[in-house]
Amino acid sequence: MPLKRDTHAFLEVIQSNKGIIYKVANSYCKDEENRKDLIQEIVIQLWLSFSRYNEEYKITTWMYRIALNVSISYYRKEHRRHDINQPLPEGILYFNEDQNETRNADLDQLNVFIKELREIDRAIMILYLEENSQQEIADILGITITNVSTKVSRIKEQLREKFSNLNKL
């Protein structure tokens, strides 16, 4: 059944895939204020493109493309226009962390290592960790499967090395 293109359908898509938006934004933004702005920009771009969504591709492929494209080319200073033109609702996604929950140091470290990767490598790694197939990664990035495979192996090796160097300390 074709997807409806109204506000309700859009909000359902966002609700079901909010993790994608958050994980991508978090991987490309260091501080919280920037991340808020980036999430807002991603949601705006998703809404603007929603009517053009091509159902030939999975909805997640469409979302990854937009979230990654916006994140890679995002510069906060350029986006101050929103504040000047009209006020936009700020908080769209909230991470409601339980203060009593112990933080996973390895997970924090993995996020740090991912943020250290170059922009396109970072996109590949996120897509790989999200367990997208090589074909899906190739579709999202617009490169060949062979290229995906080579790159994923190299980046995995980099991450393994970083973790092993950390353990040596």
Add this chain to the structure above:
Amino acid sequence: MDESQILDLWKSYDKKLEQNLLLNRKNAEDITRIKVKSFVSSMKPLKIFTVVAGIVWVFFLGALIIALVGKATPFFLIPTGILFILNVLAVGIYFYQLILIHLVSIDEPILATQKKIASLRSSTIWIARILFLQLPLWTVFYWSVGMFKNGSIVLIILQLTITIALTLLALWLFINIKYENRDKKWFNFIFSGYEWSPVMKSMELLNQIEEYSHQS
């Protein structure tokens, strides 16, 4: 840490998000009601204005040259002619940027889209190069044959020194303003400031994209 442990770690992140990440539906819904342009399209009005203003300026220069041929000195006509050519190039670059803005589609594959956005931003560096190339021209307009025949030798030497120095500087900058020199002090001095950081970042991104394209 091996591959499966890294994947398990990421799954634990997923689980954490599933439990703690909340969508503010009202704020998300508000976004669908507000009229906003895509961030690439928002660059369009300024580029269109620059192209129009550039065309008017180029026409003015062209008309001035035609009107003054045979009347003005070569000291005026030659620099104005060069200025005309440089401004035609600058308008061409802005026009190229408008075409790129039209071609960018944010829901297309990452590499193709990023290449267009990065090309769009990094082409601004060409505007800077052309701007510097115009520098010495502004020191020649007011020259006349009389100035060389009757002027003070000290002033003539000073004038020539300034023009030659600016010409050499302009040519040197035109040749050397490129990504490879981004770490040089003089480069950072000229291109410091937040308005240049997207341009520099785009050049770096173009390099990454180039690497990927070679491996495809």
